[in-house]
Amino acid sequence: MPDESLISLSDINRTFYLGDSKVHALRNVDLNIARGEYIAVMGPSGSGKSTLLNLIGLLDRPDEGTYKLEGRDVTTLDADELAAVRSERIGFIFQSFHLVPRLTAAANIELPLVLSGFPAAERVKRVSQALKEYGLTDRANHRPNELSGGQRQRVAIARATILRPAVLLADEPTGNLDRVTGEEVVKLLEKLNAQGMTLIVVTHDQALGARARRQIRMEDGGIASDVTNSHVEANDASRDGLPTDIIPSVDIPTDNAQTVPVEPVSSLPASRQPNEG
Amino acid sequence: MKITDTFRFATNAATAAPLRAGLLVLAMSIGVAAVVMLTALGDGARRYVVEQFSAIGTNLVIVLPGRSETRGFNPANLVTSTPRDLTIEDANALLRLPEVKRVAPILVATTEINAAGKLREAMLLGTNDDYINVRQMKVGLGRFLSKDEVGHGSAEVVLGAVIRREIFGTENPLGKTVRVGDRRLRVVGVLSEGGQGMGMTTDELLIVPVATAQAMLNSNTLFRILVEARSREQIAEVKAHVLKTITQRHDGEEDVTVITQDAILETFDKILNVLTLGVAGIAAISLAVAGILVMNVMLVSVTQRTGEIGLLKALGATSSAVRQLFMVEAILLSLSGAVVGVGLGYVGAAVLRHLYPSFPAYPPLWAVLAGLATALISGLVFGVMPARRAARLDPIQALSKR
Ligand SMILES: Nc1ncnc2c1ncn2[C@@H]1O[C@H](COP(=O)(O)OP(=O)(O)OP(=O)(O)O)[C@@H](O)[C@H]1O
Ligand SMILES: [Mg+2]
Numbered sequence: 001m002p003d004e005s006l007i008s009l010s011d012i013n014r015t016f017y018l019g020d021s022k023v024h025a026l027r028n029v030d031l032n033i034a035r036g037e038y039i040a041v042m043g044p045s046g047s048g049k050s051t052l053l054n055l056i057g058l059l060d061r062p063d064e065g066t067y068k069l070e071g072r073d074v075t076t077l078d079a080d081e082l083a084a085v086r087s088e089r090i091g092f093i094f095q096s097f098h099l100v101p102r103l104t105a106a107a108n109i110e111l112p113l114v115l116s117g118f119p120a121a122e123r124v125k126r127v128s129q130a131l132k133e134y135g136l137t138d139r140a141n142h143r144p145n146e147l148s149g150g151q152r153q154r155v156a157i158a159r160a161t162i163l164r165p166a167v168l169l170a171d172e173p174t175g176n177l178d179r180v181t182g183e184e185v186v187k188l189l190e191k192l193n194a195q196g197m198t199l200i201v202v203t204h205d206q207a208l209g210a211r212a213r214r215q216i217r218m219e220d221g222g223i224a225s226d227v228t229n230s231h232v233e234a235n236d237a238s239r240d241g242l243p244t245d246i247i248p249s250v251d252i253p254t255d256n257a258q259t260v261p262v263e264p265v266s267s268l269p270a271s272r273q274p275n276e277g
Numbered sequence: 278m279k280i281t282d283t284f285r286f287a288t289n290a291a292t293a294a295p296l297r298a299g300l301l302v303l304a305m306s307i308g309v310a311a312v313v314m315l316t317a318l319g320d321g322a323r324r325y326v327v328e329q330f331s332a333i334g335t336n337l338v339i340v341l342p343g344r345s346e347t348r349g350f351n352p353a354n355l356v357t358s359t360p361r362d363l364t365i366e367d368a369n370a371l372l373r374l375p376e377v378k379r380v381a382p383i384l385v386a387t388t389e390i391n392a393a394g395k396l397r398e399a400m401l402l403g404t405n406d407d408y409i410n411v412r413q414m415k416v417g418l419g420r421f422l423s424k425d426e427v428g429h430g431s432a433e434v435v436l437g438a439v440i441r442r443e444i445f446g447t448e449n450p451l452g453k454t455v456r457v458g459d460r461r462l463r464v465v466g467v468l469s470e471g472g473q474g475m476g477m478t479t480d481e482l483l484i485v486p487v488a489t490a491q492a493m494l495n496s497n498t499l500f501r502i503l504v505e506a507r508s509r510e511q512i513a514e515v516k517a518h519v520l521k522t523i524t525q526r527h528d529g530e531e532d533v534t535v536i537t538q539d540a541i542l543e544t545f546d547k548i549l550n551v552l553t554l555g556v557a558g559i560a561a562i563s564l565a566v567a568g569i570l571v572m573n574v575m576l577v578s579v580t581q582r583t584g585e586i587g588l589l590k591a592l593g594a595t596s597s598a599v600r601q602l603f604m605v606e607a608i609l610l611s612l613s614g615a616v617v618g619v620g621l622g623y624v625g626a627a628v629l630r631h632l633y634p635s636f637p638a639y640p641p642l643w644a645v646l647a648g649l650a651t652a653l654i655s656g657l658v659f660g661v662m663p664a665r666r667a668a669r670l671d672p673i674q675a676l677s678k679r
Contacts, residue, residue, distance in 0.1 A: 054673050057591070059590070059591060059672045059673050059676075060673055079595070079596060080595045080596070080597070083590070083593050083594065083595040083596075084593065084595075085593075086590075086591065086592070086593040087592060087593020087594075088593070090593075092591045092592075094676065098584060098585075098587075098588045098591075098676065100585050100588065102289060102290070102293035103289070111589075111592055112592050112593065114278060114279075114282045114286070115278050115589065115592055115593055115594045115598065116278075116593065117278055117279050117282075159592075
């Protein structure tokens with residue numbers, strides 16, 4: 001049977017040892033995520049949400065079980081191969097933004113392109129486009145300490161998506177923001193999702209979690225419930241002004257439960273350049 | 278990551294902490310400046326000595342009375358221990374050797390010169406007409422001593438430039454009579470100013486014919502005999518023949534020491550080169566200290582930038598990319614320190630030359646290159662540990678650190 005899942009976790013275990021004590025952060029987790037899904041991961045503190053996200057983001061490895069990303073078993077990859085996959089397929093958004101303080105907004109957004117060895121001309125083009133898309137053009141040369149929280153998170157989102165990853169992982173993206181700004185950021189993420197990017201958000205905020213079509217509740221390292229709300233309105237990509245350029249150049253399976261309208265992507269430039277390491 | 282981007286990123290990271298970077302550059306530059314300046318001093322000393330010895334002439338063989346103790350045991354020593362004096366006849370005998378171009382006997386003493394109502398101490402040098410050629414000196418006014426065929430010694434004197442100025446001022450001294458010791462001598466010439474050699478200036482000399490000097494001092498011994506070989510290749514031959522001739526003349530007793538200018542030069546050159554190297558080595562220790570500072574500062578930087586490192590890894594930077602970033606930063610800091618240090622070293626050497634104009638304190642190129650290389654290597658060596666620590670950081674823990 002061909003595996004059509006974007007992410008497929010089976011029987012994942014992750015245990016931490018702290019001195020004598022043993023923390024079973026993930027136990028026997030099975031999870032399939034299709035392309036374009038919008039998932040909220042909730043649950044009490046210490047239930048393993050971040051651990052799960054780190055594992056999906058290839059920052060961590062399971063002790064047991066297999067993880068297939070786009071059909072490829074990634075548990076057997078070495079560190080450099082994981083880094084490459086991370087750079088190409090995964091975007092991270094953090095609660096504390098994690099912008100490099102000495103770099104301007106533009107330079108922060110440019111980082112993934114720099115790390116991947118993109119030529120300068122291409123970088124300039126993509127960064128200025130991203131700045132425009134996220135309404136940051138007039139903040140391009142500001143350093144993070146000169147930006148508001150919402151602007152910082154927008155810079156972080158621009159940075160996470162500049163290489164058009166398949167999956168966007170956000171660990172409490174609104175945790176450091178006030179309600180209104182948090183709402184803006186969430187809308188921005190949902191827009192990206194509406195354009196086909198798979199979005200996984202860890203949150204403590206019930207209201208925020210309820211916006212997701214699929215809600216996973218974790219408890220004590222295991223998945224306690226996994227609900228897909230069919231009644232949640234699909235976000236309308238045509239409603240907002242986001243250009244189609246940030247749509248990942250992937251095919252979305254036709255049997256996808258989420259009927260997000262996706263515009264043609266044939267006009268996209270080749271998204272990857274040879275990596276110079 | 279492109280190498281140019283790596284450099285840009287590292288430069289940016291280094292300059293973002295100006296105090297940290299400044300301290301490192303300072304430490305490294307002091308080390309390099311020390312190497313450059315101390316080798317300039319050492320090499321300057323070497324050149325100074327070599328120049329001094331070269332200034333006494335070319336292809337010289339010098340005869341000294343008395344045996345050098347380094348020549349080992351000789352049964353002749355048992356018979357008599359008082360060496361014979363060197364005489365003018367010895368000098369004349371040497372002139373007959375075919376490989377010998379010129380011979381200049383030398384006699385020195387301190388004396389007084391009295392003229393135009395002024396009295397002054399001066400160094401008396403008795404020699405012959407060839408001395409000026411052997412020593413490659415120049416006459417500024419008049420002529421040098423005339424050839425003394427008979428060996429009676431004429432009553433003439435050549436003055437050093439300073440003596441002339443102090444006694445006669447701007448007046449023309451030629452033909453004037455001066456009183457030297459108990460003799461009245463006629464001034465026939467004045468030496469050009471600035472003559473150097475064997476650490477003594479010729480500006481305060483009174484040069485008289487050797488026979489005149491011997492008569493004044495009531496002695497017939499010589500202080501030295503300078504022998505000039507016809508060519509460089511013949512120096513060894515001249516040395517052997519000179520020794521043989523004098524030994525023959527002294528009843529088979531080898532009671533003189535013959536040294537060559539080359540041998541002296543070589544010895545000094547060697548000794549002072551070793552000295553310079555040693556000094557450079559000591560200065561290089563300060564570079565190692567600077568290197569340790571590089572390591573510490575970089576370690577602090579890694580700790581401070583833990584979150585950034587975690588982020589880079591989350592963005593897909595490989596461990597080797599992270600390691601490279603920190604290595605390049607350490608190397609850049611060390612190198613800029615080294616470049617600043619070379620600049621400081623050159624300035625310091627220039628100041629030294631300004632303060633002591635006769636002292637050629639130029640930093641040797643090898644020392645400058647060695648200083649730069651040592652700084653670079655210490656940056657590399659001491660940059661490795663912090664860079665590896667950065668590369669090994671666990672991204673999750675690094676990211677969770679705030
Ligand atoms: N590096 C680690 N070493 C030891 N224990 C760890 C480590 N990382 C996580 N844990 C433990 O694993 C469990 C799950 O942690 P995780 O961070 O995934 O929780 P979480 O659901 O994200 O909690 P929160 O909502 O507070 O962020 C916790 O008990 C935590 O203490
Ligand atoms: Mg968490």
